[in-house]
Amino acid sequence: MAENPLRTTYTVDSLLAVTVEVFNTRGYDGTSMEDLSRAAGISKSSIYHHVRGKEELLRLAVGRALDGLFGILDEPAALAGRPVDRLEHVVRRTTEVLLAELPYVTLLLRVRGNTGTELWALERRRDFDHRVAELVREAVTAGELRADVEPRLATRLLFGMINSIVEWYRPTGAGGPNADGVPDAVVHLAFDGLRA
Amino acid sequence: MAENPLRTTYTVDSLLAVTVEVFNTRGYDGTSMEDLSRAAGISKSSIYHHVRGKEELLRLAVGRALDGLFGILDEPAALAGRPVDRLEHVVRRTTEVLLAELPYVTLLLRVRGNTGTELWALERRRDFDHRVAELVREAVTAGELRADVEPRLATRLLFGMINSIVEWYRPTGAGGPNADGVPDAVVHLAFDGLRA
């Protein structure tokens, strides 16, 4: 599974790992197949042996991120219990998945919608947000969140906060699900605020 | 100031307004000068009469956003008073400026760092964040924010939340500084949290 950095042969997965790093550094549009071939240490044609083209690399990468996120919604703790507890679980797990799949989620969040693949990714992201917004709505109705919270607006701000982590987080090696206490900080800030 | 959509002549400012919309829709790298000329209704050469090239359009646009944000730090309410009140002012005003200069701030926040102009924008953004993080630190020290708040982490999450507004907010015409109650919601969520 783990391969040598001096490798001379790639799998789709190992090629994808290199690709996503470059996409995140230079942007998808700003990355040429030449850039990718240099980063991978193989020729452009060799890349075309593994995938149909640049857009397929994007689709595989954002698909991986989306699978991780949607998996959260099927976890037992997201399906049963008090709405506020289910919401807290989704918030914490979303942060954890974002950290665990950081490069893939980063790419997903930067997609703008120029191509068919990008539009598909945007649509699936909206699906995910809507399902969480529904959870917020239930928690407000149950009186478990402040009554003056507008569910749609609160969900957007909440996920804006979580998603922004990709802009600055870099693994420290400590790793693990609760990397550097970030998920704790997110849950604490979201539910209790900054004020003393 | 406001010009006819059927205009046949542009100023740098009016050209910039059109340009920024296209950049935000297609991404900077994903936008060709051909795209811009079509959106503006003039030829590519005519654009080059107003600006030296594509990168100058980017520089002018993000410069406008940065000027608006740095202006906040010089406002009286950001310079004197209890740290927590100064922080609340900066949080509210940042949200207001983001909404008032939405397309320009949107573009600023999407810059990645491929060109010199982009690196300059990233550096100025970091400056701004550092100055706010210092304010958070003061407020924690003064006991006005929860003691378990890590200033750098809290600042990042806080501004992540604010900046994410560009991903979904669209003006409703109501306008005004407190557009649709968004600044209120941001301040409330940031300082008091969601919990009932």
Added chain:
DNA sequence: GTCTATATGTTGATAGAC
């Protein structure tokens, strides 16, 4: 599975007429 060479289209930018 990799390579070199190349086909084919798009890009940012310029020249010069009106």
Added chain:
DNA sequence: GTCTATCAACATATAGAC
């Protein structure tokens, strides 16, 4: 201040040898 025409550079993708 606008236009048409054009360019060199670079893009994605393919062909076919090893």
